[in-house]
Amino acid sequence: MKSTEPPKTSSWMGKYRSIIFAIGLFIIFDLAVLVATFFMSQQIADDTAALNLAGRQRMLSQRIAKTIYVAETEQVSSQLSAGTLKELKNASAQFDTTQRGFSVGGAATDTAGQDLKLKPLGGATQQDLLKQIATLWVPYIALVDPLTGPIAPTAETIRKAADYSRTNSNKILDLANQLTAQFEADVKEKTNLLRIAQVVGILLALANIAYIILALIRKLRESDDLIEQRHREYTHIMATVREGLFLLNKDGTIGSQMSASFPAVLGQPAAPGMDFLSILKRLVPEKDHEAATEYIALLFGDRVKESLVASLNPLSQLELRSTEGADDMVSRFISLQFSRVKTGKEITHLLVTAQDISERVRLTQAVKDAELRAQEEIKGLLDLLELEPAVSKRFLVDTEQSLDAINEALRGAGQTRDYPSTISEIFRRVHKLKGEATVHNLTLFETLAHRFETILSELRDRPNLNGDDLLVIPPHLEDIYSRTAKLRSLAERMSSKDAHIVQSAASGHEFGYMLESLAEKVSANQKKKVRVLTDVPDFGSLPEAKATMLRDIAIQLVRNAVVHGIEDANERVMSSKTETGSIHVTLKRLDANKFEFAVRDDGRGVIPEHIRESLVKSGRYSRAEADAFDERALVMKLFEPGISTSATIDNDAGRGVGLDVVAEKVKAMGAKIRLGTRPNLFTQFNIIFAAAA
Amino acid sequence: MRIVLAGKLPGAQIVGLARDGAQAVMMFKAHQPDAVTMDLTMPNMDGIRCIEEIMAINSDVPILVISALADKATAIAALRKGARGFLNKPFTEKQLVAALKEVISDE
Numbered sequence: 149m150k151s152t153e154p155p156k157t158s159s160w161m162g163k164y165r166s167i168i169f170a171i172g173l174f175i176i177f178d179l180a181v182l183v184a185t186f187f188m189s190q191q192i193a194d195d196t197a198a199l200n201l202a203g204r205q206r207m208l209s210q211r212i213a214k215t216i217y218v219a220e221t222e223q224v225s226s227q228l229s230a231g232t233l234k235e236l237k238n239a240s241a242q243f244d245t246t247q248r249g250f251s252v253g254g255a256a257t258d259t260a261g262q263d264l265k266l267k268p269l270g271g272a273t274q275q276d277l278l279k280q281i282a283t284l285w286v287p288y289i290a291l292v293d294p295l296t297g298p299i300a301p302t303a304e305t306i307r308k309a310a311d312y313s314r315t316n317s318n319k320i321l322d323l324a325n326q327l328t329a330q331f332e333a334d335v336k337e338k339t340n341l342l343r344i345a346q347v348v349g350i351l352l353a354l355a356n357i358a359y360i361i362l363a364l365i366r367k368l369r370e371s372d373d374l375i376e377q378r379h380r381e382y383t384h385i386m387a388t389v390r391e392g393l394f395l396l397n398k399d400g401t402i403g404s405q406m407s408a409s410f411p412a413v414l415g416q417p418a419a420p421g422m423d424f425l426s427i428l429k430r431l432v433p434e435k436d437h438e439a440a441t442e443y444i445a446l447l448f449g450d451r452v453k454e455s456l457v458a459s460l461n462p463l464s465q466l467e468l469r470s471t472e473g474a475d476d477m478v479s480r481f482i483s484l485q486f487s488r489v490k491t492g493k494e495i496t497h498l499l500v501t502a503q504d505i506s507e508r509v510r511l512t513q514a515v516k517d518a519e520l521r522a523q524e525e526i527k528g529l530l531d532l533l534e535l536e537p538a539v540s541k542r543f544l545v546d547t548e549q550s551l552d553a554i555n556e557a558l559r560g561a562g563q564t565r566d567y568p569s570t571i572s573e574i575f576r577r578v579h580k581l582k583g584e585a586t587v588h589n590l591t592l593f594e595t596l597a598h599r600f601e602t603i604l605s606e607l608r609d610r611p612n613l614n615g616d617d618l619l620v621i622p623p624h625l626e627d628i629y630s631r632t633a634k635l636r637s638l639a640e641r642m643s644s645k646d647a648h649i650v651q652s653a654a655s656g657h658e659f660g661y662m663l664e665s666l667a668e669k670v671s672a673n674q675k676k677k678v679r680v681l682t683d684v685p686d687f688g689s690l691p692e693a694k695a696t697m698l699r700d701i702a703i704q705l706v707r708n709a710v711v712h713g714i715e716d717a718n719e720r721v722m723s724s725k726t727e728t729g730s731i732h733v734t735l736k737r738l739d740a741n742k743f744e745f746a747v748r749d750d751g752r753g754v755i756p757e758h759i760r761e762s763l764v765k766s767g768r769y770s771r772a773e774a775d776a777f778d779e780r781a782l783v784m785k786l787f788e789p790g791i792s793t794s795a796t797i798d799n800d801a802g803r804g805v806g807l808d809v810v811a812e813k814v815k816a817m818g819a820k821i822r823l824g825t826r827p828n829l830f831t832q833f834n835i836i837f838a839a840a841a
Numbered sequence: 842m843r844i845v846l847a848g849k850l851p852g853a854q855i856v857g858l859a860r861d862g863a864q865a866v867m868m869f870k871a872h873q874p875d876a877v878t879m880d881l882t883m884p885n886m887d888g889i890r891c892i893e894e895i896m897a898i899n900s901d902v903p904i905l906v907i908s909a910l911a912d913k914a915t916a917i918a919a920l921r922k923g924a925r926g927f928l929n930k931p932f933t934e935k936q937l938v939a940a941l942k943e944v945i946s947d948e
Contacts, residue, residue, distance in 0.1 A: 439914040446920050453943050456905070456926025462913045 167363045174356040181349030188342040192335055194267065199331035200259050201246050201266075205281075206324040208243040212292065213317035215239060219295065220310040223303050237296035244289055250327075251278050274330050281323045284316045392418075392502030395489060398448055400425050403497060413482055413502045415468055424500070428463075436462050447486055447498055454488050461486065465505065481509040525631060528592030532639045535588055543588055544636040550577045551629050558621060567613040572789040574621070575604045576809045583703040583809075587666045596631065600624045608789070609767070656687040656735070659699065663706050663733055670710040677717050677728040678710050684735040686743065690839055697813045698735075698745060698837075704806040705747040705833050706731060713751030713831045723828055725750070741838050748832035754825040756782045783823055787811040850938060862886025866894045873899070876945050878928075881908040881919055889919055896923040903944045907932070 215236040222228040242257070249256040249266030256266050269275060291309040295301040385407075386393065392410030395403035404420050411418045416427050425444075429437050439462040446452050463484035470478050483505045489497040532540040554574050561570035582597035584590075603620055610617060660682030671678035687695065714720075714729030721727060731749045738744050759782045763769040777785070789808040810833075814821045819837035824830075856872040859865035862883040869877065877895060881888030892904060904924040908916055916927050926944040928936065 435914060439917055442914070442917045442921055446917065451923070451925060452920050453926045453946075456928070456940055456943055457917075457920060459929050460913050460916050460920070460927050462917070 164367065167360055167367065170356055170360045170363060174353060174360065177349060177352050177356060181346065181353070184345050184349070185342060188338055188345065192338050192342065195331060195335045195338060197258055197264060198250070198266070198269070199328060199335055201250075201256065202324060202328040202331050204259055205243055205246055206321055206328060208239050208246075209317060209320045209324055211239045212236060212243060212288075213313040216292070216295070216306070216310050216313045219301075220306050223301075223306050228300070228306075233296055233301075236292065240289060240292045240296065243285070247278070247281060247285055250274075251282065271330065271334065274327060277323055277327045277330065281320060281327070284320050284323070288312055288316060288320070390504075392500070394420070394500055395497040396424055396444070396486070396500050397497060400444070410502055413504050415470065415480065431468060432463070432466060436466075444486065444498065447488055448495055450493075450495060465509065479506075480504060481506045524592050524595070525634065528590065528631070528635050529638050531588075531590045531592065532635060537639075539588065540639055541636075543584060543590065543593075544632055544639065546584065547581055547593065547628070547632050548636075550581050551625060551632065553577055554621075554625060558618060558625075561618060562615060565615070567615065567618060568608070570618070571604055571608050571613070572808065575601065575608065575789060576812055578604060579806060580700050580703075580809050583666075583700070583707060583806075586669060586707070587662055587703055589665070589669060592631070592635075593628075596624075596628050600628065656682075656684040659684050659687040659702070660733070662699075663702055666703060667706055667710055667731060670707050671714070674711060675716065676710065676714055678714050678731060679728050680706065680731045680733065682733045684733060686735055686737050690743070694817060694837065694839060697817050698835075701745070701810050701813045701835065702733065702747065704810050706733065708806050709747060709749040709751065709831065713749035713753075715752050719752075723752075738836070741840055743837055743839060745835045745837070746832060748830055750830050753827040753829055753831050754783055754786070754823070755827055759783065759785055783825070786823075850941060853941075860884075862888065862891035862894075865891050866898075869895050869902075870898060874902070876941065877902060877904045878907055878941070879904055879924075881906060881915060889915070889922055892919055892922040892924055905940055905944045 215232055219228055219232050219236065222232060245254070245256050246266075248254055250269050253266055253268045256264055258264050269278060288309075291305075291312050294305050295309055382405075386405060387408050389407050390409055390413075392407055392413040394406040394410060397403055400423055402418065402420050402422050402424050406418065406420050414427065414431070416430060418424075418427055425437070425441055428440060432440065443457075443460060443462055446457060447454065461484075466482050466484065468480045468482060470480070481504070483501075483503045485501045485503075487499040487501070488495050489499050532544075535543070554577050557570050557573050557577075561567055564570070578597050578600050582594055582601065585593035585597060603624055607613060607617055607620070660680075663682055664680045667678050667680040687698070690698065709731045710729075714731070715723065715725075717727040720729065729749060729751055731747065734744075734746045734748075736744045736746075756779045760774045760777065763774040763777075763782075763785060764771050787807045787810070810821070814835060814837075817835075817837045819835050822834040822836075824832045824834070856874050857868040859868050863885045865877075865879065865883070866886070879888055879891060883891065886894075888906065888908070892906075895902060895904065900923060903926075905926045905928060906916060906919045906924045907928045907930060908919075909930045920927060926940055928940045932940075
C-alpha cells in the first residue's frame with residue numbers, strides 16, 4: 149500500500165522554525181516598545197503636569213507677594229478688603245499644597261482645576277531646589293497665615309509679611325524658575341529617550357520584518373527548487389523506467405501521469421485518460437478480463453486485506469502472443485501488479501506496475517526443463533544399470549550406430565532430394581530404436597524416440613516436403629546423441645570395465661525371454677492379458693547379421709501382435725475366447741541353410757475394411773482408390789510406411805512404422821514374408837530365409 | 842488447524858468445525874464466532890453460497906477463504922461476496938497464523 153501523506157523527515161515546524169522564531173521576536177519587540185512608550189509617556193505626562201504646577205508656583209509666588217502689597221496699601225488707607233485676603237489665602241494654600249506634593253507627594257489640583265495626585269520628586273537637583281524653596285516658604289507661610297485667619301490682621305502683621313515678601317519673594321520666584329527649568333529639562337530628556345526608543349524599536353521591527361520576508365522568500369525558493377527538482381526527477385523516472393507505471397483512477401481510467409514504457413510493455417497503445425479495462429480486453433480472454441475487473445473492484449473496496457488477496461491477482465502473469473515475420477508466433481509474458489494508494493484512510497487510486505517478465509518465465513521454464521532432463525537422465529541411468537552391463541553397452545552402441553545412420557540419411561537427402569524416402573528411413577530407424585528401448589525397459593530412450601517420431605510423423609504427413617522442413621530433425625538427433633553419450637560415459641564408469649559386447653547371436657532361450665519381456669511390457673501398457681510361447685532353439689546358431697535382423701523383425705511383430713492382434717479381455721470373452729491372448733513365436737530349420745520364422749496370435753485377425761479406412765484416413769488414397777483394392781492388395785498396404793489401423797498414437801503403436809521396419813529387414817535378409825489371417829481367429833506372419841547368403 | 846491455532850493465537854478458541862456449508866451456517870448461527878476460515882469446495886453448500894448466508898447473518902464477521910489457486914475467478918467471487926482474505930493451499934502454520942491475524946485486525 150502507498151501513502152500520499154507528506155514525508156515525515158522534515159516537519160513544517162522544523163522547516164519554518166527560524167521564521168516562527170523571528171515572528172515571535174517581532175511580537176516581543178513590539179510589545180516591549182509599546183510598554184516602554186506607555187510608561188515613558190506616562191512619566192512625561194506626569195512631568196508635564198509637574199512642569200505646569202512648577203510654572204504655577206512661579207505665578208503664585210508673585211500673586212502672593214502682590215496680594216500682600218495690596219493688603220498693605222489697603223491697610224494704610226483702612227480699606228483692607230476681604231477679597232484681597234481671600235485671594236491671598238487661595239494663592240498661599242495652592243502654593244503650599246503644591247510644595248508639599250512636590251516634597252512628599254499628595255493630592256493637588258492642576259492648572260485646569262482637576263484633582264491630581266503628585267509623587268515626590270525623585271531628582272536630587274529638584275529635591276535640593278524644593279528644600280531651598282521650603283526654607284524660604286515655611287517662614288513666609290507662617291507670616292501669611294495670620295493674614296488669612298478668622299481674626300482681622302493688624303497693620304503690624306501685614307507689614308511683617310510685606311517686609312518678608314519684599315526680601316524673599318524674588319528668591320522664591322527664582323527658585324521656582326529653576327525648578328521649572330529643571331522640569332522642562334527632564335521632560336525634554338524623557339521625550340528624547342522615548343523618541344530614541346521608538347526609533348530603535350521601529351528599526352528593529354523593520355529589520356525583523358525584512359528578515360522574515362527574506363526568510364520566507366528563501367524558503368519559498370527552496371520549496372520551489374525542491375518541487376522543481378522532484379518534478380524533474382519524476383519526469384526522468386517516468387521517461388526512463390523500464391516498468392509501466394501509472395495510477396489507476398476509480399473510474400478505471402489511467403491517471404494523468406504514466407511511464408513512457410507502459411505502451412511498449414503492454415504492446416498496446418495507452419495514454420493517460422484511456423480506459424484501462426478496455427485496453428486489457430484486447431489482451432486477455434473474457435473470463436480473465438472479468439476476473440481482473442472483479443479483482444480491481446476488490447482492491448478499491450476497503451473490506452478485503454490487500455496482503456491476503458495478492459496471490460489472486462489474475463494478471464500476475466499474462467502470456468501475450470504476437471506474430472513476427474511470416475508465421476513465427478512470439479510469446480511474451482507480462483506481469484501487472486496493483487497496490488492501493490491511500491489519502492488518509494480513503495483508497496484513492498491503485499498503483500499499477502507492468503513488467504515484462506518473459507526472461508524470468510523463460511528462465512523458470514529452462515530450470516524446470518533442466519530438472520526434468522536431469523530426472524530423465526538419472527532414470528535412464530538407473531534403467532541402464534539394471535541391465536547386464538554388456539546388454540546396456542550393446543544398446544548404447546546400437547543406438548549410436550542408428551543415430552549415425554540417421555545423420556548419414558539426412559546428409560544424403562540434400563543430394564537425392566527424396567525427402568519422403570529419407571523421412572521413412574529415419575522413421576524406421578527411430579522405431580527400431582524405440583522397440584529396443586521397450587524391450588530393455590529403457591523409458592528415457594523410449595520417450596525420446598516417441599518424441600522424435602511425433603516430429604517425423606508431422607513431416608511425413610506434410611505435402612510438398614522440402615529440405616528446410618528437415619531442419620527440425622537435427623536438434624532432436626543431437627539431443628539423443630548427447631544423452632546417449634552422457635549415459636554411456638556414466639554407465640561405463642559405474643559398471644564393470646571388462647564387460648564385453650554381447651553377441652547378437654544369443655541363445656534361443658535369451659531370445660525367447662526378450663520377446664516375453666517385451667510382450668509383458670506392451671500388454672501392460674495396452675491393459676491386455678497376453679502370453680507369449682516361444683520355440684526358437686536354433687536362434688543361437690544364426691549368423692550375427694541375420695540374428696540381429698530377425699531380432700528386429702521379431703520385436704516389431706510381437707509388438708504388433710499385442711497392440712493390433714490380441715483383443716482386450718472383454719472383447720475376447722464376448723468372442724468366446726479366453727481372457728488371455730496367446731502369441732506363438734517359432735523358428736524352424738527347414739533344411740541345412742533354410743529357416744522359417746513365424747509369429748502367430750489368436751486375436752481378431754486382419755480386417756480388410758479397417759485397412760481400407762486407414763488408407764483413406766492417411767490422406768494418401770482417395771475413397772475410390774481405397775475401394776478399388778482387393779483384400780490381398782489391402783493387406784500388403786500394411787507394409788507401407790504411415791499406414792496403421794490403430795485409432796490412437798501411443799508409445800506402442802499408431803505411427804504405421806512397425807511393419808515398414810519388418811518389410812525393410814525382410815528385404816535386407818533376402819527373405820520372403822507371408823501373412824495369413826482369419827477374422828476373429830488369428831494372424832500369422834511367416835518369414836523364410838537362408839542363414840547364409 | 843486446531844492445534845496450530847491453540848499454540849500461535851493466544852486467546853483464540855475454535856468453537857466449531859463444520860463438515861459442509863450447510864452445517865457451517867448452522868454452527869455460525871449457534872456460536873456467532875469472531876472469525877471464520879472456509880474452504881470454497883464443500884459438499885451440500887458451496888463456499889460462495891455459504892459466505893452469502895453468513896454475511897446475511899453478520900456482515901462484519903471476517904472470513905478467511907482457504908483454497909487452491911486453480912480457480913482464481915471463484916476465489917475473487919468469494920471475496921466479492923464478503924470474505925476478507927484468501928490463503929492459498931497448501932500453506933504453512935506460519936502463513937495460516939499470519940493470515941488469521943491480518944484478517945481479524947482492524948487496520
